[in-house]
Amino acid sequence: MSVQIWTYLFVGASFSLYLGIAWWSRVRTTQGFYVAGRGVPAAANGMATAADWMSAASFISMAGLVSTMGYAGGVYLMGWTGGFVLLALLLAPYLRKFGHYTVPDFMGDRYESKLVRLVAIICALFVSFTYVAGQMRGVGVVFSRFLEVDVNIGVIIGMVIVFIYATLGGMKGITWTQVAQYWVLITAFLVPAIAISIKLTGTGIPQLGLGSDLQGTAVSLLSRLDGIQQEFGFGPYTEPFIGQWDKVNVFFVALALMVGTAGLPHVIVRFYTVKSPKAARWSGFWALFFISLLYLTAPAISGFARFYMLDSLNGAKEQDLPDWFKSWEQTGLILWFDDGDGTVRYTGNSDNEIFRAGALTGPELAKIARQHQQWIDTDGAKGVNARPLMNEMGLNGPDRDIIVLATPEMAELSNWIIAFMAAGGLAAALSTASGLLLVISSSVAHDLYFKIMNPKATEKQRLLVGRGTIGVAVVIAGLFGIYPPGFVGQVVAFAFGFAAASFFPVIVLGIFWKRVGTIPALCGMVAGLGITAFYVISVVFFDMPQWTLGLTDQGIDPQGFGTVGMFVNLAVTIGLTPLFPAPSEKVQALIDQVREPEGWSPPINIDESAEH
Amino acid sequence: MPPPPPESPPQALDPAYESQILKSYWRRNIILMLILLSIWAAAGLGCGILFADTLNQYTLPGTGYPLGFWFAQQGSIIVFVFLILIYALIMNRLDRSHMADRTRSRAGKEAAQ
Numbered sequence: 001m002s003v004q005i006w007t008y009l010f011v012g013a014s015f016s017l018y019l020g021i022a023w024w025s026r027v028r029t030t031q032g033f034y035v036a037g038r039g040v041p042a043a044a045n046g047m048a049t050a051a052d053w054m055s056a057a058s059f060i061s062m063a064g065l066v067s068t069m070g071y072a073g074g075v076y077l078m079g080w081t082g083g084f085v086l087l088a089l090l091l092a093p094y095l096r097k098f099g100h101y102t103v104p105d106f107m108g109d110r111y112e113s114k115l116v117r118l119v120a121i122i123c124a125l126f127v128s129f130t131y132v133a134g135q136m137r138g139v140g141v142v143f144s145r146f147l148e149v150d151v152n153i154g155v156i157i158g159m160v161i162v163f164i165y166a167t168l169g170g171m172k173g174i175t176w177t178q179v180a181q182y183w184v185l186i187t188a189f190l191v192p193a194i195a196i197s198i199k200l201t202g203t204g205i206p207q208l209g210l211g212s213d214l215q216g217t218a219v220s221l222l223s224r225l226d227g228i229q230q231e232f233g234f235g236p237y238t239e240p241f242i243g244q245w246d247k248v249n250v251f252f253v254a255l256a257l258m259v260g261t262a263g264l265p266h267v268i269v270r271f272y273t274v275k276s277p278k279a280a281r282w283s284g285f286w287a288l289f290f291i292s293l294l295y296l297t298a299p300a301i302s303g304f305a306r307f308y309m310l311d312s313l314n315g316a317k318e319q320d321l322p323d324w325f326k327s328w329e330q331t332g333l334i335l336w337f338d339d340g341d342g343t344v345r346y347t348g349n350s351d352n353e354i355f356r357a358g359a360l361t362g363p364e365l366a367k368i369a370r371q372h373q374q375w376i377d378t379d380g381a382k383g384v385n386a387r388p389l390m391n392e393m394g395l396n397g398p399d400r401d402i403i404v405l406a407t408p409e410m411a412e413l414s415n416w417i418i419a420f421m422a423a424g425g426l427a428a429a430l431s432t433a434s435g436l437l438l439v440i441s442s443s444v445a446h447d448l449y450f451k452i453m454n455p456k457a458t459e460k461q462r463l464l465v466g467r468g469t470i471g472v473a474v475v476i477a478g479l480f481g482i483y484p485p486g487f488v489g490q491v492v493a494f495a496f497g498f499a500a501a502s503f504f505p506v507i508v509l510g511i512f513w514k515r516v517g518t519i520p521a522l523c524g525m526v527a528g529l530g531i532t533a534f535y536v537i538s539v540v541f542f543d544m545p546q547w548t549l550g551l552t553d554q555g556i557d558p559q560g561f562g563t564v565g566m567f568v569n570l571a572v573t574i575g576l577t578p579l580f581p582a583p584s585e586k587v588q589a590l591i592d593q594v595r596e597p598e599g600w601s602p603p604i605n606i607d608e609s610a611e612h
Numbered sequence: 613m614p615p616p617p618p619e620s621p622p623q624a625l626d627p628a629y630e631s632q633i634l635k636s637y638w639r640r641n642i643i644l645m646l647i648l649l650s651i652w653a654a655a656g657l658g659c660g661i662l663f664a665d666t667l668n669q670y671t672l673p674g675t676g677y678p679l680g681f682w683f684a685q686q687g688s689i690i691v692f693v694f695l696i697l698i699y700a701l702i703m704n705r706l707d708r709s710h711m712a713d714r715t716r717s718r719a720g721k722e723a724a725q
Binding site for chain 2: 066071073074077078081082084085086088089090093207208210211212213220221222223238239240241247250251254255258277278281282284285288289292295296299592595596597598599600
């Protein structure tokens with residue numbers, strides 16, 4: 001059977017599974033809608049958190065990113081896992097004991113201020129919307145690449161599916177579909193990785209394979225890769241601190257990603273769905289365990305694919321190019337502009353012949369290709385050499401997405417595995433999108449509508465507003481997916497920095513230092529977020545030279561500036577605290593209660609407490 | 613007044629003793645947290661970044677991984693998983709033992725009355 005028929009089969013089957021789960025787990029109460037009735041077992045919550053966390057970007061793009069960055073790719077691997085340690089140790093059990101629905105809930109009650117709640121709502125909405133737009137685009141891209149339908153139709157199909165299961169089941173439906181989505185995505189990721197590991201190193205465990213010798217030789221794959229990288233004008237793969245990724249920048253970006261991960265609302269909110277603080281601790285462990293299965297495999301795929309590409313493409317003639325090259329050439333993920341000798345050269349120098357289409361449209365690309373062909377045919381007399389042109393646009397090297405998408409073909413796997421990757425990519429994008437939509441819904445329906453605008457709303461009204469918000473949010477997210485605003489792609493990389501500079505320090509201090517009052521916390525958040533936003537916006541949009549802070553000649557990468565913002569936030573909050581009044585007796589008692597062992601006082605039942 | 617049952621601690625139910633239990637629980641929690649977070653920083657930010665260039669001169673025994681590279685792409689993640697596992701195991705035991713202290717103290721108090 002062809003790849004396409006297999007793809008329809010897998011995508012159809014997985015979508016029916018998600019809808020079936022949604023029908024089975026439909027809910028009628030707000031508690032079921034926002035926190036799945038707090039009855040999710042720790043291991044299942046761990047899987048759901050893992051699927052929630054691993055987006056289309058983790059599944060499709062991350063391995064490619066590591067593949068081109070080498071050692072420095074570890075920034076993303078460490079950053080996006082290290083944050084879970086902070087989350088599990090500093091936040092999850094306490095927030096669960098506090099027993100609310102959302103992050104703004106905690107901020108508003110701990111700091112006794114509607115303004116703090118409002119700032120938290122705006123931050124949560126901002127982060128969620130920039131994120132969800134990327135996911136919807138991811139759904140469309142997977143559809144268009146594997147099923148050859150229009151990107152926009154893909155986005156609309158994705159919207160309809162998410163809308164059905166998110167409105168029917170709320171958090172409960174989302175949780176159990178995420179559990180199913182986790183297994184789809186992890187299987188789709190592991191099978192090709194294992195196959196290519198066996199092919200290159202003879203080891204069935206990719207993590208060991210990356211550190212082993214090449215099949216049939218006594219040379220280790222990584223040292224051969226280092227050699228081959230240098231031979232073709234790239235820096236050695238395993239060598240740290242090359243180019244703009246010096247020690248200070250690697251450190252700052254990694255720390256900003258870690259702290260930002262711990263401050264992202266759609267991850268934190270998952271810990272509200274379990275039975276108890278004990279279960280929250282366990283589900284922190286399960287979450288990182290399940291995430292690590294993918295995050296430990298991705299660098300292996302990166303190394304294998306990097307070696308395989310450099311090794312098999314360089315020196316290849318037209319007729320001996322592999323099949324995967326030809327099939328992905330059509331999508332523009334990889335392009336070859338020959339210099340006239342009929343031999344491929346993929347290098348880090350100016351003689352490189354491998355490019356990608358990037359944001360070029362079909363007609364633009366066709367024109368470039370036509371003129372290049374003319375340039376070759378006439379020996380440079382007419383036409384335009386495409387290579388300097390592409391270099392200028394920064395389009396040298398293949399698209400990073402190809403690393404994961406083409407791995408099954410590189411490993412010469414059967415058609416059904418290739419089709420299964422499509423279902424895996426869709427699972428990754430849909431699971432993250434649905435988690436974010438729920439955060440948007442709870443921020444609007446619970447925090448804004450119920451807690452600020454209409455505190456007398458009945459259960460039925462609240463559910464209706466919650467479901468309605470998801471509907472509206474799906475449509476907005478879909479529109480972002482169809483007409484991607486240019487700034488989204490640029491901004492999403494900085495969402496972590498904003499979360500690191502705003503939420504994290506204030507939540508942690510709120511739990512661990514009773515004395516912190518409203519005004520210092522507010523000033524800290526504004527200062528941290530303000531300086532980070534100022535730096536990112538000035539550098540990215542207004543070409544401000546990067547600050548060095550006396551630490552690095554390279555200047556601080558805007559992605560890593562969240563680390564600076566976090567320290568500013570901490571310094572302002574801690575510095576101002578002694579000058580302003582302590583929180584009220586009531587809040588202090590509440591913090592004491594959060595610090596007790598489980599079961600010491602009766603659990604705080606927020607639905608029955610008077611002020612709710 | 614009958615003597616307290618042998619399994620109960622000398623103090624019967626009194627707020628001072630209970631707040632002492634709470635204090636000891638919180639203190640141990642903080643100590644555990646600080647230890648685990650230092651390992652977190654040492655493995656990820658230390659071995660994976662700050663000392664990566666030095667560590668890269670060695671390879672992970674038995675493999676072809678340069679050590680600094682291994683910490684950045686594999687080792688630190690493995691350490692992170694174990695840190696959360698240890699935290700969950702020890703904290704859940706702390707929860708149980710401190711609750712048991714209180715139960716014993718209250719049982720002693722009831723027997724005393």
